[in-house]
Amino acid sequence: MASKLYHNLIGGQWLPSVSGQTLKNVNPADHSDIVGEFPSSNAADVALAVAAAKKAFATWRLVPAPKRAEILFRAAALLAERKEQYAREMTREMGKVLAETRGDVQEAIDEAYYVAGEGRRLFGVTTPSELANKFAMSVRMPVGVIGMIAPWNFPMAIPSWKLFPALIAGNTCVIKPAEDTPLSTYNLVQTLIDAGLPAGVVNIVSGYGPQAGAPLVEHPDVRAISFTGSSATGSLVAQRAAATFKAVSLEMGGKNAMIVMDDANLELALEGALWGSFGTTGQRCTATSRILLHEAIAAEFTQKIVARAAALKVGNGLDPAVEVGPQINAQQIATSTEYVAIALAEGAKLLTGGTPLTDGPHANGTFFAPTVLGSVTPDMRIAREEVFGPVVSLITFSSFEEAIEIANSIDYGLSTSLYTKDINRAFSAIRDLESGITYINAPTIGAEVHLPFGGVKRTGNGHREGLGSLDFYTTWKSVYVDHSDTLQRAQIDNAE
Numbered sequence: 001m002a003s004k005l006y007h008n009l010i011g012g013q014w015l016p017s018v019s020g021q022t023l024k025n026v027n028p029a030d031h032s033d034i035v036g037e038f039p040s041s042n043a044a045d046v047a048l049a050v051a052a053a054k055k056a057f058a059t060w061r062l063v064p065a066p067k068r069a070e071i072l073f074r075a076a077a078l079l080a081e082r083k084e085q086y087a088r089e090m091t092r093e094m095g096k097v098l099a100e101t102r103g104d105v106q107e108a109i110d111e112a113y114y115v116a117g118e119g120r121r122l123f124g125v126t127t128p129s130e131l132a133n134k135f136a137m138s139v140r141m142p143v144g145v146i147g148m149i150a151p152w153n154f155p156m157a158i159p160s161w162k163l164f165p166a167l168i169a170g171n172t173c174v175i176k177p178a179e180d181t182p183l184s185t186y187n188l189v190q191t192l193i194d195a196g197l198p199a200g201v202v203n204i205v206s207g208y209g210p211q212a213g214a215p216l217v218e219h220p221d222v223r224a225i226s227f228t229g230s231s232a233t234g235s236l237v238a239q240r241a242a243a244t245f246k247a248v249s250l251e252m253g254g255k256n257a258m259i260v261m262d263d264a265n266l267e268l269a270l271e272g273a274l275w276g277s278f279g280t281t282g283q284r285c286t287a288t289s290r291i292l293l294h295e296a297i298a299a300e301f302t303q304k305i306v307a308r309a310a311a312l313k314v315g316n317g318l319d320p321a322v323e324v325g326p327q328i329n330a331q332q333i334a335t336s337t338e339y340v341a342i343a344l345a346e347g348a349k350l351l352t353g354g355t356p357l358t359d360g361p362h363a364n365g366t367f368f369a370p371t372v373l374g375s376v377t378p379d380m381r382i383a384r385e386e387v388f389g390p391v392v393s394l395i396t397f398s399s400f401e402e403a404i405e406i407a408n409s410i411d412y413g414l415s416t417s418l419y420t421k422d423i424n425r426a427f428s429a430i431r432d433l434e435s436g437i438t439y440i441n442a443p444t445i446g447a448e449v450h451l452p453f454g455g456v457k458r459t460g461n462g463h464r465e466g467l468g469s470l471d472f473y474t475t476w477k478s479v480y481v482d483h484s485d486t487l488q489r490a491q492i493d494n495a496e
């Protein structure tokens with residue numbers, strides 16, 4: 001059966017790529033299942049999409065924000081109605097289990113309600129002028145056309161974190177979804193259209209990064225780029241965007257540590273470790289990839305996590321019995337395989353997993369066994385570099401201070417977690433862990449949309465999604481209204 005053909009969305013019209021080229025969206029659990037064919041776009045498609053977004057900006061920026069919000073409220077309700085369908089389609093294109101893809105759609109619903117509320121806020125500031133009979137205020141203005149580049153691991157949630165705040169603020173958008181998971185972006189944008197979004201306000205250009213993403217970053221009419229993906233690509237994007245002085249928001253990789261103290265509730269920490277390490281098949285930017293164990297509980301915890309990891313059921317995420325889905329593609333399998341080899345060569349011990357799964361129910365997909373590596377030391381590459389797969393390292397420490405030092409000894413700074421019953425240590429860790437997110441007695445994953453999301457060091461460049469995203473999607477205008485009927489000179493006429 002021929003797979004369904006999708007087009008780009010440009011100025012409200014569904015158009016094939018200018019070159020006619022397409023790419024296949026393949027189910028990672030079953031490569032014989034082609035989810036759809038999507039345009040493989042290039043600079044010509046990007047130019048059309050940016051022109052459409054620029055045209056739409058002239059009118060969208062004048063729509064009152066509470067009216068823009070009504071579209072988001074309607075979209076939230078429609079997403080809730082379509083949640084099951086969109087979750088199933090997401091599992092088919094991305095692989096993660098249904099409970100998680102339902103969560104991914106739910107995150108878009110939460111984000112829509114949260115951001116729609118901003119339609120009646122978008123607060124600016126007023127402040128006294130230094131001069132008499134003069135009024136001073138600052139208002140938030142839209143930025144213009146925003147380019148958005150998304151990864152494949154949260155195919156609906158991440159586009160929603162970018163699109164919704166940009167829209168409420170009056171911007172227009174061109175989004176390039178990840179080449180592995182374009183369908184969920186299509187579903188999200190179709191929902192916005194059904195909720196009443198005018199033509200041209202959101203445009204989709206699907207395709208590969210260098211062909212479709214790079215021209216978006218370079219286009220002179222794109223005023224800002226919101227990027228989520230690897231640190232390597234993020235660095236390229238930032239360098240290219242600098243040539244045209246674009247604002248760039250970068251959300252990138254992680255190497256997230258969970259610290260388990262000797263006084264922790266070990267059963268709770270174990271459940272958290274399994275969820276944090278193997279949820280989304282370890283393919284979360286916030287995934288737990290280092291578990292730092294106090295030496296007093298290390299042996300017991302190790303034995304328990306190895307037994308539980310080995311028993312996890314790996315398979316097609318549409319099967320309700322499956323706990324861990326496939327990895328997204330063969331490249332990610334190669335990366336996981338390579339990092340296990342690097343770890344073993346550097347002296348780590350393979351405690352379970354370590355290889356792709358290729359037989360029986362796994363024969364047609366890209367599956368990797370949940371993997372636990374022991375005897376890892378903080379200087380090993382496996383303890384410092386992002387794998388983005390179901391591979392977790394166990395590191396032993398002997399004091400709280402040492403644990404914090406190990407947790408901070410890497411280049412990334414996205415998420416950290418501490419399991420302890422000692423409130424003093426908990427608050428010291430909140431202060432001292434170098435990460436944008438810290439969990440106490442919970443794993444490194446589980447962000448909610450209305451808190452700031454992002455990280456420090458190689459994880460980000462200072463911007464935040466969630467709370468704080470409006471600071472990226474608006475630009476301040478300071479306004480002075482002089483009602484004195486005289487020329488009043490700041491810094492001069494009020495100086496004694």
Ligand code: NAD
Pocket residue numbers: 149150151152153154176177178179207208209210212213214217228229230231232233234236237251252253254284285286386388414454459
């Ligand atoms: P990636 O960097 O390979 O790709 C991300 C996006 O960038 C894709 O849409 C891709 O097509 C595009 N791209 C690739 N080359 C490009 C170029 N030269 N110019 C412009 N765009 C280009 O990342 P990925 O494999 O899709 O995602 C995994 C990475 O994303 C991991 O490092 C993960 O930690 C990170 N991530 C971070 C967050 C966060 O919020 N911090 C969230 C999810 C994923």
